[in-house]
Amino acid sequence: MNQKWLTVVGVVVVLGLSLLLGDTFSGDRSPTSDSVAEPVSNAKPVTKEPERPKVETDFVTGVHLRGMTARTAMMTDSDGTELPGIEYMVELELPRRLEMYSANNRLEVRAAVSGETMNFLGTNQFHANVFQLRETNQQYLVYQVHLITYASHTFDTDKLDELATHVIEDLRISFYADGKKVKEL
Numbered sequence: 001m002n003q004k005w006l007t008v009v010g011v012v013v014v015l016g017l018s019l020l021l022g023d024t025f026s027g028d029r030s031p032t033s034d035s036v037a038e039p040v041s042n043a044k045p046v047t048k049e050p051e052r053p054k055v056e057t058d059f060v061t062g063v064h065l066r067g068m069t070a071r072t073a074m075m076t077d078s079d080g081t082e083l084p085g086i087e088y089m090v091e092l093e094l095p096r097r098l099e100m101y102s103a104n105n106r107l108e109v110r111a112a113v114s115g116e117t118m119n120f121l122g123t124n125q126f127h128a129n130v131f132q133l134r135e136t137n138q139q140y141l142v143y144q145v146h147l148i149t150y151a152s153h154t155f156d157t158d159k160l161d162e163l164a165t166h167v168i169e170d171l172r173i174s175f176y177a178d179g180k181k182v183k184e185l
Contacts, residue, residue, distance in 0.1 A: 056097060056098065056101065059098065059101075059107075059175070059177040059182040059183065060182055060183050061095070062093075062094070062095035062097075062098075062140065063092070063093070063094055063095070063098075063175055063182075063183055063185070064092070064093040064185070065090060065091070065092060065093075065173055065185035066091040066092065066093050066142065067090070067091045068088070068089070068090050068091075068167050068168065068171060068173065069088070069089050069090075069091075069167065070086055070087065070088050070089075070163070070164040070165075070166075070167040070171075071086070071087055071089075071164055072084065072085070072086055072087075072157060072160040072161050072164055073085055073086070073087050073149070075149060075151040077151075081153075083151035083152060083153060083155070084151060084152075084155045084156070084157045084160055085149055085150050085151025085152070085155065085160070086121075086149075086150050086151075086155075086160050086163060086164060087146065087148070087149045087150075088111060088126060088146075088147040088148050088150075088167065088171065089144055089145065089146050089147065090109055090111075090144075090145050090147060090173055090185075091134065091142060091143070091144050091145075092109065092131070092142070092143050092144075092145055092175075092185075093140050093141070093142050093143075094107075094140060094141050094142075094143060095139065095140055095141075096138070096139060096140060096141060098141075099141055101177060102131045102141070102143065105129045105130075106177060106178050107129065107131065107175070107176065107177055108127055108128065108129040108175075108176040108177075108179075109127065109128055109129075109145045109147065109173060109174070109175060109176070110125060110126065110127040110173070110174045110176060110181075111125065111126045111127070111147050111148075111171045111172065111173050111174075112124065112125055112171070112172040112174070113125060113126065113170055113171060114170055114171075114172070115166065115169060115170045116163065116166060116170065117163050117166055117170035117171070118170070120159060120163060121150055121163075123150075126147045126148040126150075127147070128145050128146055128147050128148070130145065130146065131143040131144075131145055132144045132145070132146075172184065173185040
């Protein structure tokens with residue numbers, strides 16, 4: 001009878017230890033000197049989630065319009081014909097944290113055209129997402145953005161020269177990120 005009880009107690013102890021010590025005795029791995037030093041628990045190992053890159057949400061702070069210019073120019077048509085035209089450019093200061101967004105063409109500048117310029121050109125909006133880096137330092141980047149080069153056989157160069165002087169009155173510049181307007185400049 002003693003031997004029977006001893007066997008039952010032995011089985012209970014082994015089962016109890018295997019429950020307490022988890023997969024240490026399950027046969028999944030052989031004991032090593034490292035496994036002896038590790039704390040034992042029944043919980044699954046906690047896996048660390050990979051860090052996600054910070055998603056920028058502030059597209060307003062530090063974004064400044066440094067200047068707008070317009071100039072007349074002659075453009076060459078696909079057939080070689082010289083066309084009189086007008087070119088609009090803006091100079092934009094962006095904080096360095098937005099550098100990746102401009103490099104990936106996720107930023108855009110749009111100009112709403114009004115007044116005499118709109119009537120003459122026959123359009124009311126230009127946009128561009130090609131940012132040319134002009135200046136850089138530790139805090140900001142300055143980009144020149146060519147909004148449009150607009151040309152036609154019918155344009156009078158004297159009138160284009162006059163319109164180039166109306167750039168401040170006739171253009172309203174807006175800044176977009178991922179297709180959404182974030183700031184009027």
